[in-house]
Amino acid sequence: MATTYSLGSRASQRRQATIDEIVKHAVEIMTVDGVGALSISEIARRMHVRPPSLYKYFPSLHSVYDELFARGARDLLATAQPALDTSSSAVEGLRALAVVIVRWCVENPAVAHLMYMRPVPGFEPSPEAFAPNVEAMRLLRNEIARYVRFGHLKSGTDVDEVTTLFTVVISGLISQQLANEPAVSFGIGRFSSLTERAVDVFLSSYLPTPTETQ
Amino acid sequence: MATTYSLGSRASQRRQATIDEIVKHAVEIMTVDGVGALSISEIARRMHVRPPSLYKYFPSLHSVYDELFARGARDLLATAQPALDTSSSAVEGLRALAVVIVRWCVENPAVAHLMYMRPVPGFEPSPEAFAPNVEAMRLLRNEIARYVRFGHLKSGTDVDEVTTLFTVVISGLISQQLANEPAVSFGIGRFSSLTERAVDVFLSSYLPTPTETQ
DNA sequence: GTCTATATGTTGATAGAC
DNA sequence: GTCTATCAACATATAGAC
Known part of the structure; x- marks a missing residue:
């Protein structure tokens, strides 16, 4: 069952901020090392987080x-x-x-x-x-x-x-x-x-x- | 010590044929699955050979x-x-x-x-x-x-x-x-x-x- | 030249505790 | 939502037997 949020709730705002951070790091990785160098692991590494955590935001x-x-x-x-x-x-x-x-x-x-x-x-x-x-x-x-x-x-x-x-x-x-x-x-x-x-x-x-x- | 061959010797001809076959498979892989999909392992697989063998031809x-x-x-x-x-x-x-x-x-x-x-x-x-x-x-x-x-x-x-x-x-x-x-x-x-x-x-x-x- | 075996690293993805 | 633990694959590359 997927968790849903009312628009603008604190939880959804925080969630959106995390998604934005993932995207930001992804762009950085691709810019420096090439589009093909993107990986879930590398994003997680830069966010000081473990890879499985990111699967809560992207499948x-x-x-x-x-x-x-x-x-x-x-x-x-x-x-x-x-x-x-x-x-x-x-x-x-x-x-x-x-x-x-x-x-x-x-x-x-x-x-x-x-x-x-x-x-x-x-x-x-x-x-x-x-x-x-x-x-x-x-x-x-x-x-x-x-x-x-x-x-x-x-x-x-x-x-x-x-x-x-x-x-x-x-x-x-x-x-x-x-x-x-x-x-x-x-x-x-x-x-x-x-x-x-x-x-x-x-x-x-x-x-x-x-x-x-x- | 690197092995050298006189031009046109049987050994060098065979070696060249193997190199050509590696290249042929590499192009096929890249054409079908994308440039980034090329790997030594996949070339070896298609040649019915183990990956280490290919390192005799390409470092x-x-x-x-x-x-x-x-x-x-x-x-x-x-x-x-x-x-x-x-x-x-x-x-x-x-x-x-x-x-x-x-x-x-x-x-x-x-x-x-x-x-x-x-x-x-x-x-x-x-x-x-x-x-x-x-x-x-x-x-x-x-x-x-x-x-x-x-x-x-x-x-x-x-x-x-x-x-x-x-x-x-x-x-x-x-x-x-x-x-x-x-x-x-x-x-x-x-x-x-x-x-x-x-x-x-x-x-x-x-x-x-x-x-x-x- | 080919092989087995192995070292070493990476990845994506899931299960389940907290 | 984060974590640990783990899986299963896959990779590059090397050492050394044959």
Whole structure:
């Protein structure tokens, strides 16, 4: 029988704090020693606790990975969402979006690895954990469709193609940066610092020609 | 005292065959169960041999990874090199190069993962294993510089920028394809099949304008 | 070159006392 | 919710017989 708590009770607050601490240590381990280096034992060691104790909070190591995935996906979506609404032109909007996403991944390399490179044999995120990524893709596609509709991108542009290629550019910047200069900050990374330029180059062939009337 | 063999002796041939078999099984394991699932024990199991036997051929698990990395890097360079020499225009040359590279990675997902995503905690390729990658980057940069020199790309083009962004596009195609549709062939992959189109979009902003005289 | 045997370490996970 | 105790697996790697 599972113990339940009324929202905000002292017990549930303490429980949540412990879960947060587990997550914090998990991220640290993965950041320093690699995503594959995470283990229940190592988390317990750093919390000065025995491994069995952690099973009161997570039923398995995979469930810890899943929580990290879920938090990462939610956080990235929450971080990127504001960049969508305030955009004016396609170039500025997608530039801002790309910067926010690449920056987040460079600043959260461990979780980004987990989310975009599937490095853990046998681990697949649960649908709940994955949901924010699906929503993010939907929003991105909508945004690009809006740009086409409003003439910020060439009429007749294949929305799905632009969406897919945009994710290709983003994921190329991220994977190159994380693989080659994992510890370098967004601003000075050899790849991440090219984010806006990459978006410009990518978008230029989709922009309406000056003579085209919309 | 290490045993040495005259080149081509029966003993050395047999030894080489055993090494090849170890590599073959290692690739199979990584392909099916993930790069992180490789172990000396599992290789031995599949060869119907005890783990200690393999230490006569490789001093450690990491050395197996290093051999896989070295063979992959050599093979990819050998595969890509022909695509460099026969190219005429920048678009066709870089298209062909991109196709060859992305195709190789999609057809060798395990080794590609090992080479481009560093998923094994604590493993770094030796300089010897990495050397072909360095050479490949040098050749790519030379080729792009040649295109600029011969007017296939806009004069004044930043060769280093084009080189870096080209690797970004390539690695974006590869990482998206391997992460989202790992088992799908190059031709029908949602991302890999966009390879030529991605190169076209990428290059269009570097092409000389029709009115520009070279 | 292969084997047995072993040292030594790790892990995930469970049962049950407190 | 924490602990001790323990299980069952699994790993890398070495020593030394054959």
